[in-house]
Each structure stands twice: as structure tokens, then as C-alpha cells.
Amino acid sequence: MGITVxxxxxxxxxxxxYLLTDARSVCDVEVTRKEVDLIFELIPILPHHRVLDLCGGHGRHSLELCTRGISHCVLLDYSRHLLKxxxxxTTSRGSPVDCMVADARSAGLQSESFDHVLIMGNSLGYLSDPEADAVILGECFRLLRPGGWLLVDLTAGESVRKRFxxxxxxxxxxxxxxxREREMRVNTVSVRELVVSKREGVIRDRTYSIRFYETEGVKELLSSVGFDCIQMTTDFSPHSDGGDHGFMDCRMIAVGRKP
Ligand SMILES: C[S@@+](CC[C@H](N)C(=O)[O-])C[C@H]1O[C@@H](n2cnc3c(N)ncnc32)[C@H](O)[C@@H]1O
Structure with a gap:
């Protein structure tokens, strides 16, 4: 029987x-630093710019951006646990990050109020409706000022197929x-994840399903929403140990500008 989600x-x-299962990627400061280095390489980000860290989880990129002098980050995520x-x-570090719980499809923020929107750490492709990703990117487009940049960091579908x-x-x-037990169907990987504490026994037995994109598909998606100057960076991985880091390996970074 297949994995049901x-x-x-x-x-x-x-x-x-989740902060345990993905700790190698999302709780490792060196990994986050490499990702933020790439952000600075790929978009023209300046200290006074307003940055939206959409689906930003527990805020690791916002915090690192503030450490590097960015003066205004908004961290938006659906997870109350991660935002807490x-x-x-952010309070203990005195970082200028506003945290808000919302659905990325409808952030409830003012139009054209950001210079940059970031979607880091493979945070698209979660909703079962394939149109939902275009809705999220459309919301990014609305929130950006003209001339502002979107940066989306996703697992590269080509690698998902090759390294499945x-x-x-x-x-x-x-x-x-x-x-993790995985099944691939067309452009979706479904996963059963079993997490065992040697002291306490099974602490998680859950399933989830993530849609992935190939390079051309992401370009088309950004373009369909209205972005121009689209550039792709492929073969990025913050990991160098050759291990299986799930969707956090072999990433592609798309950037696009709102005309
Ligand atoms: C793999 S985590 C990555 C988090 C963060 N970007 C990072 O790299 O550490 C994916 C995040 O996307 C958030 N997310 C997924 N779909 C969302 C939605 N529709 N609205 C808001 N947040 C969403 C989840 O709550 C989760 O925190």
C-alpha cells in the first residue's frame, strides 16, 4: 500500500x-551563513531595505540578515511553534525582526511594502492544490515594490529524480x-517519517508530501506571475558531507524582479 498523506x-x-529531524540543515549556523552569503550574492540587498522572510520558520535567515546589518525584517510563517x-x-538578541503568523497565500500585509521577499529552505509545494504555489508567488509580487526582488530557494527536481x-x-x-520511507509519483515525493528516541521510543510517525520543480518549471512559474530578469543558480548545497539531507540537498535558487 502506498504512503497516504x-x-x-x-x-x-x-x-x-521538525527542529530535530532537520537540525542538520536548519539548526546549523554555518549552513545558514552559507545560504545568507548566497542571498547577498544574488540580490542587491542594502541595510535600509525591508525584507520579508516568507515561510521563514524559526527565523534563522532573518536573524542572520539582522546580524549583517539589515534593519527591517518581517518573518512570516504558519507555525506558531516556530514563531514562538x-x-x-529575536527578543534576546534585540534583533529588528517582526514575527507574524499567517498563511503565505494571503499575508495580510500592505502592497508594495518590501524591497525583497525571500522563500528559503524549500518551502513551496506543500499544498495539494498545484495552483497554490502560483498564488503564493502572486502574493510575493503584490508585496514587492516595483524594482524589488524575489528569491526562492528550492530543491532541484532534476536532482530529486537522479538521487531518489x-x-x-x-x-x-x-x-x-x-x-524516512519515500515514494515518488510524477512530480511529488511522499514521505513517511518515523522518529525514534532511544530513551523514550517513537516520538513521531507522520507522513507528508512535497511537490518539486525542475529548473524550467520554476522559471515559467515566476514569469507567469509577472517577474522579469529571472536568473537561476543551480547545484547549490550548503552540505558537503555527501549524506542524505532530504529536500535540503541539491538546491536551485531562482531570483526575479518585479518590473
Ligand atoms: C522546511 S521549513 C523552512 C523554514 C525556513 N524557511 C528555513 O529555511 O529554515 C518550511 C516552512 O514553511 C512554512 N509554510 C509552509 N506553507 C506555508 C504557508 N502556506 N503559509 C505560511 N507558512 C508556510 C512552514 O510552517 C515551515 O516553517
């Missing part, structure tokens, strides 16, 4: 356990074992 999985998966953690961190691994596992520290 609740279409609303993305509303509840991103909690403290982000608020603790039906079973992966890794350990986190002494206690946590993460096992």
Missing part, C-alpha cells in the same frame, strides 16, 4: 520535532534516529 499536514508538522521560538531569540532514495535514515546526537 493528510493534505493539511503542513499545518502541524513544523514543531519542535523565533520571538524568544526510497529509504534514508540519520542520527541526531546520541538519542534520536530519523527514518
Amino acid at each position: 493528510d493534505p493539511e499536514w503542513w499545518k502541524t508538522l513544523f514543531d519542535e520535532v 521560538r523565533a520571538r524568544v531569540e 532514495n526510497a529509504r534514508g535514515w540519520h542520527e541526531i546526537g546520541e538519542d534520536i534516529l530519523v527514518c
Whole structure:
């Protein structure tokens, strides 16, 4: 029997356990620094610019941007767990990050109020409706000022196909074992993720499903929403250990400008 997935999985998966299962990617400061280095290389970002970190999770990119002198970041995510953690961190560091819980399809923010919108860490393709990604990118377009830049960081579909691994596992520290069983159908990978604490037993047994894009597909998507000056950077990985980091390996970064 195939892996079955609740279409609303993305509303509840991103909690403290996710910060363990994806710790190698999202709780490693060196990984975040490499990703933010790339942001600075790819878009003309200046200290006074207003940046929206859309689907920004626990705020690792916003925090690093502020450390590098960006004076106004808005961190938007659906996960209350991750934003609670982000608020603790931004307050303790005194970072100028506004945290807000919202759905990226309809952020509820003023039109043309950002110089840059970032979607980092493979955060598209979660909603079962294939049109939803275009809706999210349309919202980015609305929020950007004319001349502003969108940057989207996604797993490269070409690599997903080439490196597909039906079973992966890794350990986190002494206690946590993460096992993933995967199925690929057309442009979607469904995953059953089992997380075991050696001390406490099974702490998660969940499924999720992510749609992926090939390079040309992302370009078409950005273009269909109205972006121009679209450029792709492929073969980016913040990891160099050759391990299986799921969707955080082999990324492609698309940038596009609002005319
Ligand atoms: C893999 S995490 C990446 C988080 C962050 N960008 C990073 O790189 O650390 C994906 C994030 O997207 C958020 N997300 C997914 N769909 C969303 C939506 N429709 N609206 C708001 N947030 C969403 C999730 O809550 C989760 O925090």
C-alpha cells in the first residue's frame, strides 16, 4: 500500500520535532551563513531595505540578515511553534525582526511594502492544490515594490529524480534516529517519517508530501506571475558531507524582479 498523506499536514508538522529531524540543515549556523552569503550574492540587498522572510520558520535567515546589518525584517510563517521560538531569540538578541503568523497565500500585509521577499529552505509545494504555489508567488509580487526582488530557494527536481532514495535514515546526537520511507509519483515525493528516541521510543510517525520543480518549471512559474530578469543558480548545497539531507540537498535558487 502506498504512503497516504493528510493534505493539511503542513499545518502541524513544523514543531519542535521538525527542529530535530532537520537540525542538520536548519539548526546549523554555518549552513545558514552559507545560504545568507548566497542571498547577498544574488540580490542587491542594502541595510535600509525591508525584507520579508516568507515561510521563514524559526527565523534563522532573518536573524542572520539582522546580524549583517539589515534593519527591517518581517518573518512570516504558519507555525506558531516556530514563531514562538523565533520571538524568544529575536527578543534576546534585540534583533529588528517582526514575527507574524499567517498563511503565505494571503499575508495580510500592505502592497508594495518590501524591497525583497525571500522563500528559503524549500518551502513551496506543500499544498495539494498545484495552483497554490502560483498564488503564493502572486502574493510575493503584490508585496514587492516595483524594482524589488524575489528569491526562492528550492530543491532541484532534476536532482530529486537522479538521487531518489526510497529509504534514508540519520542520527541526531546520541538519542534520536530519523527514518524516512519515500515514494515518488510524477512530480511529488511522499514521505513517511518515523522518529525514534532511544530513551523514550517513537516520538513521531507522520507522513507528508512535497511537490518539486525542475529548473524550467520554476522559471515559467515566476514569469507567469509577472517577474522579469529571472536568473537561476543551480547545484547549490550548503552540505558537503555527501549524506542524505532530504529536500535540503541539491538546491536551485531562482531570483526575479518585479518590473
Ligand atoms: C522546511 S521549513 C523552512 C523554514 C525556513 N524557511 C528555513 O529555511 O529554515 C518550511 C516552512 O514553511 C512554512 N509554510 C509552509 N506553507 C506555508 C504557508 N502556506 N503559509 C505560511 N507558512 C508556510 C512552514 O510552517 C515551515 O516553517
